[in-house]
Amino acid sequence: MKPLRAKLAAYDAPQKAKAAGVYPYFRPISSEQNTEVMMNGKKVLMFGSNSYMGLTNHPKVIEAAVEATRKYGTGMAGSPFLNGTLDIHKELEAKIADYIGKEDAIIYSTGFGTNLGVVSTLTGREDFIICDEQDHASIIEGRRLSFSRPMKYRHNDMASLEEVLERCGDKGVKLIVTDTVFSMEGDVANMKEITRLANKYNASVMADEAHGIGVFGEGGRGVCHHLGVTDDVDLIMGTFSKSFASLGGFIATDKETTNFLRHHSRSYIFTASITPAATAAANAALDIMINEPERQEHLWNITHYALDSFRNMGLEIGHTSTPIIPLFIRDDYKTFAITHDLLEEGVFVNPVVTPAVAPEDTLIRYSLMATHTKEQVTRSLEAIEKVFRKHGLIK
Secondary structure: OOHHHHHHHOOOHHHHHHHOOOOOOOOOOOOOOOOEEEEOOEEEEEOOOOOOOOOOOOHHHHHHHHHHHHHHOOOOOOOOOOOOOOHHHHHHHHHHHHHHOOOEEEEEOOHHHHHHHHHOOOOOOOOEEEEEOOOOHHHHHHHHHOOOEEEEEOOOOHHHHHHHHHHHOOOOOEEEEEEOEOOOOOOEOOHHHHHHHHHHOOOEEEEEOOOOOOOOOHHHOOHHHHHOOHHHOOEEEEEOOOOOOOOOEEEEEOHHHHHHHHHHOHHHHOOOOOOHHHHHHHHHHHHHHHHOHHHHHHHHHHHHHHHHHHHHHOOOOOOOOOOEEEEEOOOHHHHHHHHHHHHHOOEEOEEEOOOOOOHHHOEEEEEOOOOOOHHHHHHHHHHHHHHHHHOOOOO
8 A cells, every 4th residue: 555545544533433323424415405404314403504594595596596507507617817707797796895895806716715815815925914713724724825924813812912913013014814703613703903903003904704794784794894893804705605695705805905816816816717606696695685684683583592592501602692603512522422413303513523623622513594493493402402411411
């Protein structure tokens, strides 16, 4: 056996979990993404989705995707730099820029590719990229690809951020990059203080609103809009794969920055453009988010109901104040076992274990959609209480 294959063959953690009957990944779903999905021939409550607005099966979104496919075909067969720019791409970019409150926007093929291509491109060897220690993997990978000096501050710790900014000194560009809603534990970045410190130390700010758009702000415009700091945040990133019920990502910023990115960002220049169907679906979803505020209102109603219920059970849910609710277990194997048992009870949730988090921070990620009914949430809470009690996590 060649050395590479021998090295990879030594990785047997998935095999061990499968042998124990608790392997929790790549579980096939045989229906549309909805509040209930079909798995192995039975209905399961879905509490593991990022479709916060519940629009993946909305008739208007589906019809928009179908009509765009009929007109433009199924794919772009090229990057936006060459043959892959459609009129609907430009229309959506303008619409996103106006929605977010920036001069311009660029559409990337994925959210991961957006962060990768923006963070790795904007700064140079004499500059600094400053990240929250719990930033998304796409931000981390973008920072790794950059020639800039990487800096990290303790999670949501503004004193730590200021210490890092002071260490950077007066030379070079300082770019602070943070999630607005942290995807695993559901807590919200202190964007007001981050922007205050950025102004104090002449730094720029990039905010990843992947899990904030649709949930926060008027019309779902995100945490920056909700907190009134849009003008103080230089770049606002978002994804189409969550509240927009599609696939892709965007960066909204000033025209000088978009001009530079369009001609230098490798994950933009060297990747095929977002498909016509995905473009039209995101456009339709945006219209629904703006015109149906009752969806957002209902999402927050059931979020508060679930948060209160988990606290009353005595479960540890950390600092979340969002539809992303971590249920801390703090044991890898037990996290897998609880995920398995909950699926047996008809509730789909996501396990978060090492190396995504430290071994002492493992958790179940429970997330809500605007289309969940209170009755469905109640059924999930009853199942969770039963399973957590079985495993000794509720006294």
